[in-house]
Amino acid sequence: MSDLVDLLRGGFALEVSGRTGTGRRVYVFSLLSKLVKEGSNTVYMDYASTFWRASKLSRKESFLDKVVFTMPTAVDDAFQLLAGKHDFVVLDSIPRFFMRFGKTYREKWGIVASLLALGLRFAREGGGFIAINYASRGRSFGENIFASYFTHRVTLEEDSEGVRAKLIYPFEEELTYVRF
């Protein structure tokens, strides 16, 4: 069983997927709390009201002070966030971004794929890109198209014992999962 942070060396484009209620955002927050250091620059594209939820947490999460939340209303503004000015960029989430932009169904797919391609380029330049996605029955949303844009893919699965995190790409590995 490994800690994901040890596997994320250098730049990375990570997908964290799971069903509603599996704690994907809690998992990403836990990851960010380990990754985000003093002086690093993290931006969170919040299309899923996570800003709202984070502010409801009665527990003090000091790392949140180092994260800026934003919700670009134009596609170009979202793309700009991956231009290399930040150390970490989080997209929350792929379905929300998909539903928000694009006039036609085909265009919606294209816009998300373009953003993920920029995420991959951002990773190649040393940045950390995390995208939250929906998954059900072992497949994440848009897997056929989007999976190739990630260097690492993690899925959260719920069973009778609770929620387990599993690395499914580049290799399969059970991960340590800490809730807070």
Next chain:
Amino acid sequence: MPKKEKVKVEEEEKTFEEEIDADKLAEEILEEEPLEPSEEEVPEGEIRLEDLDGVGRITAQKLRAAGFYSVRDLAFASAHELAVVLGSEERAIAIIRAAQKLVNRGEEFITARALFEKRKNLEYISTGVRSLDDLLEGGVEVGSITELIGEFGAGKTQICHQLAVMVQLPKERGGLNARALYIDTEGTFRPERIIQIARAKQLDPEKTLENIIYARAYSVEDVFRVLERAKLEAVKRDIGLIILDEATRLFRTEFLRTGERILAYSRLLSFLEEFSRSSISVVYTRQVVYSDGIIPASAVVFDGFAHLSLFLSKKGDVWQSRALSSPWSRRTAYYRISEEGVVDV
């Protein structure tokens, strides 16, 4: 905007107007019911659309006709949606940015801690059930979007009925002293039930019914027409809560092609978001489907959309709500449904 440029924009608008068949346009306008709020209906202190750089009188009229009534509506509009009205995506982005500057006063980014400070004076609609209020840390927050997911008989509609009454209570009793707008897509709304709940809450049943604006939607287009109309009603009639019971069934039956369904859903979600941004609480219900276990209907579309997702179910004589997507994941509230409404166990 410099005066010369503003004059140029207005001239361009005039040229555009001349290209339209004026008689046809006049006929169309006369046929339509007036949706646009008159000057005196714009709340005091609110910035008018015309006050924005790049928005002249004609553009403002076009924007209002398309459902953008306030600077706030523009600040959160999507560029492509606005481009359809304005004819150019560049112009749409410029107007959105101008509106955002006014709405946020230049604060594009704030930290979660700053937001935490801002949120200390928020108001809530009590559900009337202590355990549910505890689960929601006070009740349904003003301006939040809450979804109730569950099978038939899980109590979704019952909670909707109760909230439609609770919002009318004075603030000291957990309400907002406001009205509710109830959009019913399944024909399950029962005024008789409202009367029972109102009596249990010591409210005048007649007045309580008067304060619920009800609309039955038989088709997706009906839903959109009602929501469009609701934007104006919300201002005129002091609506504090909008209930959509149920959100997916019509879409799933009317749109068999995924692409068309997704586009229709996008439109629905942008409506609901708009209400939420105008400090109106939104509550909608969602059926479940059976596929490798119970899954909320249209899961990808709605995943992460609501601020709060509650999964409702029934075990024997006790009903329960589990917070699915919230800061307090995995917490559960237990309650009963009786003649007095939804009550603590």
